[in-house]
Amino acid sequence: MTKTFITIMASSLLAFSVVSVAQDAAPMDSDAALAEARDAEAQEAQSRDEFRAIDQDVQSLKKEVLDLNRDLFLLEEELLFPANSQVAFFVSMDVGEYFDLDSISIKIDGKEVANYLYTEREADALIRGGVHRLHMANLKTGEHELVAVFIGHGPNIREYRRGATMTFDKGIGAKYVELEITDSITAQQPEFNIKEWE
Amino acid sequence: MKLKKSIIALVFSVFAASSLASSGMEGQLAPDFALKSSTGENLRLSEFRGDVVMINFWATWCGPCRQEMPLLDELYSRYQRVGFSLLGVNIDDDSRRAMDMIEELGVNFPVLFDARKEVSKLYDVEAMPVTVIVDRTGTVRYIHHGYKPGYEDKYLDQIRSLLRE
Numbered sequence: 001m002t003k004t005f006i007t008i009m010a011s012s013l014l015a016f017s018v019v020s021v022a023q024d025a026a027p028m029d030s031d032a033a034l035a036e037a038r039d040a041e042a043q044e045a046q047s048r049d050e051f052r053a054i055d056q057d058v059q060s061l062k063k064e065v066l067d068l069n070r071d072l073f074l075l076e077e078e079l080l081f082p083a084n085s086q087v088a089f090f091v092s093m094d095v096g097e098y099f100d101l102d103s104i105s106i107k108i109d110g111k112e113v114a115n116y117l118y119t120e121r122e123a124d125a126l127i128r129g130g131v132h133r134l135h136m137a138n139l140k141t142g143e144h145e146l147v148a149v150f151i152g153h154g155p156n157i158r159e160y161r162r163g164a165t166m167t168f169d170k171g172i173g174a175k176y177v178e179l180e181i182t183d184s185i186t187a188q189q190p191e192f193n194i195k196e197w198e
Numbered sequence: 199m200k201l202k203k204s205i206i207a208l209v210f211s212v213f214a215a216s217s218l219a220s221s222g223m224e225g226q227l228a229p230d231f232a233l234k235s236s237t238g239e240n241l242r243l244s245e246f247r248g249d250v251v252m253i254n255f256w257a258t259w260c261g262p263c264r265q266e267m268p269l270l271d272e273l274y275s276r277y278q279r280v281g282f283s284l285l286g287v288n289i290d291d292d293s294r295r296a297m298d299m300i301e302e303l304g305v306n307f308p309v310l311f312d313a314r315k316e317v318s319k320l321y322d323v324e325a326m327p328v329t330v331i332v333d334r335t336g337t338v339r340y341i342h343h344g345y346k347p348g349y350e351d352k353y354l355d356q357i358r359s360l361l362r363e
Contacts, residue, residue, distance in 0.1 A: 117232040
């Protein structure tokens, strides 16, 4: 009984001493924690400021990029579609029997700009549905006259030399003109047309 | 005396410069062209891609051309079936004179007519004959200015080496 009492007393005393030590240590930990908290707050505030500054930089950069993009777009348009803009001339054939193409020459406003000799292989490619870009030019806006001369062999291997004329209006933007050779079954002869692509 | 020497030097340098002009084409893609041939059809250089092609610029008034052409015809007959093509480009104003000469010499290779001198300008041809040898990829490999007996041996070696490539 006495032993038990002494054991209990000793344990109580031991526990009490531990608590005392703990209570003595508590004030030191809370100071450090407070300081840490204050540091963290300061850092957070600093981060917020930095972030705000970066955000402002990004916004101003975005604006600059958009302005630059707009300027480039306008410049591109001026370069690609200037007053002296491009006109492209294409040749197509839809013939079987009435015309054997040898060459085509084109004049724009009285000046010869292209003279193309077609080989057998090239003429065959046209008959099979190919389209040949004969010439590209830069023309001022306004009216222009196109004269195309088609040379080849017609029915009965007769030499053919046929011209076609067209006046077209050059506006802003690219223009595409097609020189078309087709069979006219009713006339039993080839037909030569010039048309603009829309 | 000094003036005479200066004139000789000037003439020599012009000649050298004109030779260099077409020599500079070696290693470059041969400029493409299409011309009407003696058989009436149009022939385009690029359609011969895959063959070794010899382009020979000549004129009826050119003596060495007359000497050279039969020898070129022999090369053509020998190697045509193994991927060799020869295009004779005549630059006379009147193609009928060229036709007469072809018949007289009995050549079989295709002769093209460049009366407008567009192709000869493209190849910077200033003196006759000029022989351009193009490989299977369409690249100019050799250019020969003029003709002297013995040149055909050089042509033979070059053609054979290109055919082997």
